[in-house]
Amino acid sequence: MNNNKIYPIYFTFGMLFIYSIFVFLPGLIGIFYSFTDWNSFSDELNFIGLENYKTILKGDPIYLFYIGNTVKFTLLTTIIKTLIGFVLALVMINKNVRFRNIHRTIIFSPQVLSFLIVGLIFRSILHPSKGFLNTTLEAMNLGFLAKNWLGSIDWAFFSVIAVDIWKGVGYIMVVLIAGLNSIPQIYHEVAQIDGAGFFRRIIHITIPLLMPSITVVTVLNITYGLRVFDSIYVLTNGGPGYATGVVNTAVFKEFSKGRFGLGTAMSSLLFLFILLISYFLIKGLNKKAVEY
Amino acid sequence: MKIITKSKNIVLNVLIVGISTIFFTPGLVIFINSLKTKQEARILNLSLPEAIKVINYQEVIERGKLISSFLNSALYSIGGVILILCITTAGAYVLSRNKTKLNQFIYFFIVLGIAMPINYIALMKVMQFTNLINTRIGMIILYTGLNIPISLFIAYGFIGNIPRELDEAAILDGCSSIELFYKIIFPLLKPVIATLAVLNFMGIWNDFIMPLYYLNASSKWPMTLAVYNFFGMFQHEWNLVCADIVLTSIPVLIVYLLGQKYIVDGMVSGSVKG
Numbered sequence: 001m002n003n004n005k006i007y008p009i010y011f012t013f014g015m016l017f018i019y020s021i022f023v024f025l026p027g028l029i030g031i032f033y034s035f036t037d038w039n040s041f042s043d044e045l046n047f048i049g050l051e052n053y054k055t056i057l058k059g060d061p062i063y064l065f066y067i068g069n070t071v072k073f074t075l076l077t078t079i080i081k082t083l084i085g086f087v088l089a090l091v092m093i094n095k096n097v098r099f100r101n102i103h104r105t106i107i108f109s110p111q112v113l114s115f116l117i118v119g120l121i122f123r124s125i126l127h128p129s130k131g132f133l134n135t136t137l138e139a140m141n142l143g144f145l146a147k148n149w150l151g152s153i154d155w156a157f158f159s160v161i162a163v164d165i166w167k168g169v170g171y172i173m174v175v176l177i178a179g180l181n182s183i184p185q186i187y188h189e190v191a192q193i194d195g196a197g198f199f200r201r202i203i204h205i206t207i208p209l210l211m212p213s214i215t216v217v218t219v220l221n222i223t224y225g226l227r228v229f230d231s232i233y234v235l236t237n238g239g240p241g242y243a244t245g246v247v248n249t250a251v252f253k254e255f256s257k258g259r260f261g262l263g264t265a266m267s268s269l270l271f272l273f274i275l276l277i278s279y280f281l282i283k284g285l286n287k288k289a290v291e292y
Numbered sequence: 293m294k295i296i297t298k299s300k301n302i303v304l305n306v307l308i309v310g311i312s313t314i315f316f317t318p319g320l321v322i323f324i325n326s327l328k329t330k331q332e333a334r335i336l337n338l339s340l341p342e343a344i345k346v347i348n349y350q351e352v353i354e355r356g357k358l359i360s361s362f363l364n365s366a367l368y369s370i371g372g373v374i375l376i377l378c379i380t381t382a383g384a385y386v387l388s389r390n391k392t393k394l395n396q397f398i399y400f401f402i403v404l405g406i407a408m409p410i411n412y413i414a415l416m417k418v419m420q421f422t423n424l425i426n427t428r429i430g431m432i433i434l435y436t437g438l439n440i441p442i443s444l445f446i447a448y449g450f451i452g453n454i455p456r457e458l459d460e461a462a463i464l465d466g467c468s469s470i471e472l473f474y475k476i477i478f479p480l481l482k483p484v485i486a487t488l489a490v491l492n493f494m495g496i497w498n499d500f501i502m503p504l505y506y507l508n509a510s511s512k513w514p515m516t517l518a519v520y521n522f523f524g525m526f527q528h529e530w531n532l533v534c535a536d537i538v539l540t541s542i543p544v545l546i547v548y549l550l551g552q553k554y555i556v557d558g559m560v561s562g563s564v565k566g
Contacts, residue, residue, distance in 0.1 A: 003389070003390045003392075004390065004392070005469065006389075006390075006459065006463060006469050006472070007385070007386040007389045007390035007469065008386065008469055009386060009394075009395070011382040011383055011385065011386040011473070012382070012383040012386050012387060012395075012398055014378070014379035014382065014383065015379040015380050015382075015383040015402065015440050015444065016383070016398060016402070018379070018433060018436055018437045018440065019402050019405060019437055019440045019441070021418060021422070021437070022415070022418060022433065022434055022436075022437030022438070023405045023408065023410075023437050023438060023440070023441070024401075024405065024408075025414075025418055026410070026411045026414035026415040026417075026418050027408050027409075027411055027414070029411065029414035029417065029418075030411030030413075030414040033413075033414065088308075088311070091304060091307070091308055094304065096301040096304065096305075097301075097304055097305055097308055098305055102312075103308050103309075103311075103312045105549075105552065106312045106315050106316050107311065107312060107315050108556070109315065109319075109545070109548065110315060112494055112498075112544050112545070112547075112548040112555070113498070113541055113544065113545075114497070114498030114499070114500065114516050114540070114541075114544070115498070115500075116498070116500045116516045116519070116520055117498070117516070117519070117537055117540060117541055120519065120520070120523055120533070120537055121318050121319070121322055121537060122318070123523075124321075124322070124336055124530060124533065124534070125318055125321060125336065127336070130334065130335045130336060130530070131336055132317075132318075132321045132336040132337060132338070135335050135336065135337050136337065136338075139337070166314070166315070166318075170315070171559060174556050174559065174560060175559070175560050178560045223407060227409065229501075230500075230501065234520075248409075255412060255413055260413045263413065264411055264413065264414065267409050267411055270409055271407070271408060271409050274407050274409075275407055278407060
């Protein structure tokens with residue numbers, strides 16, 4: 001039988017068409033424009049080669065600051081989410097913990113809310129004078145701990161990271177629970193008979209066998225962190241000053257200033273970086289995975 | 293030994309209840325304050341309202357124009373989900389069954405879109421060119437396009453597990469290729485269709501960036517953008533803002549509680565197979 005007849009290629013045309021026009025084409029146009037001085041002030045479009053990229057990487061140090069912030073955000077959220085997610089997942093597979101399904105439902109629930117909603121919730125909760133956090137701290141006579149969480153240069157970045165972890169850690173937990181459940185119980189039983197304690201079993205059995213899930217979680221966290229925009233846009237819009245600015249909020253700023261060429265150059269750099277890093281992560285971490 | 297294990301278990305249970313509380317409290321604060329008067333909600337805390345002001349909700353619905361934005365959100369989400377399901381299941385089926393060089397290329401070409409950043413300005417040019425900017429149908433098509441890559445990825449993985457023998461038997465019985473897909477394969481895709489429907493519904497319902505860029509008429513705004521606007525206008529009336537947040541979240545929370553199994557399965561399988 002002829003496969004091309006049974007599985008006609010026109011079945012794919014619908015998605016190919018919409019994807020090409022509304023996702024791929026804008027991406028391509030964007031890369032093209034990143035080599036031009038396209039902006040909203042003049043109708044003339046000049047090809048300027050790598051000039052935009054030079055501005056970002058060597059020109060104004062603010063761009064390097066944004067890139068640094070993005071990397072800092074990505075590393076911190078990835079490490080903290082993975083650690084907390086791992087501990088939560090271990091707790092959730094412990095049969096002695098009651099109401100595990102309810103806890104899992106609650107901890108995962110922020111994941112299904114809109115970034116916008118989460119942002120608005122925390123802008124209310126973290127409001128310096130009327131918010132829940134500071135008024136509660138004051139009511140407990142811990143008023144000295146109250147901070148201007150989102151409005152001070154010292155705390156805004158920390159607060160944004162904390163909110164992001166609150167929203168996303170449930171997802172990481174759920175992926176790791178699935179990974180832990182797929183590890184055959186027999187390994188733990190044998191190790192226990194051999195006298196391996198809880199932490200030794202974690203380090204020598206659980207973590208190596210969980211490597212595929214940890215790879216997935218790391219790739220998810222890193223690609224998410226590098227692209228973060230929504231939550232920062234709603235919480236602080238990159239402020240105060242530049243304190244919480246990341247690449248994508250900077251791209252947004254360039255676009256609203258009408259410097260389209262520079263904005264698309266930043267966007268393209270980020271894309272290239274994400275592709276490279278995912279490729280090497282998947283390759284590198286998979287090598288460490290143990291077959292069983 | 294037994295006492296140690298027992299006290300360990302108690303500590304563990306207390307710990308996890310504490311953690312759940314951290315995740316639960318913000319929502320509770322918002323909910324309680326949505327039922328207070330303006331004066332009571334001047335400061336956000338967990339004290340119970342003197343009298344339950346359900347009227348806040350009525351006020352928000354009227355002043356925030358929530359009926360029309362609810363209908364817009366519903367239209368974009370449901371329309372988007374239907375279009376995504378129709379085209380990606382059919383496409384994923386053919387790409388997964390007939391792995392020619394061309395089809396493999398198409399698959400990677402589309403899945404590449406998962407990592408691609410959206411170039412909003414270039415996309416605006418495309419939307420203008422196709423006359424879809426500021427239209428409702430444009431929103432549906434745009435959401436479809438953006439969600440095709442991850443949906444294809446999940447559906448492709450699932451279809452690979454459906455035995456091919458079915459297809460051969462159906463062809464021998466005289467099915468055409470279209471009948472084969474809609475009568476035999478499509479019904480078998482129920483679990484992955486549920487997953488895709490739930491994930492895409494939530495993704496579209498929650499988005500606010502696309503309408504921010506590509507819809508300028510407030511009559512076409514979805515709930516998220518309406519609530520954002522409302523927050524800006526009524527920042528001093530926390531009770532109303534809280535009520536609006538609750539109303540915007542309820543649809544996704546209902547879908548989450550009903551379709552939890554599919555969400556978790558989908559997000560896990562979608563990620564693990566990568």
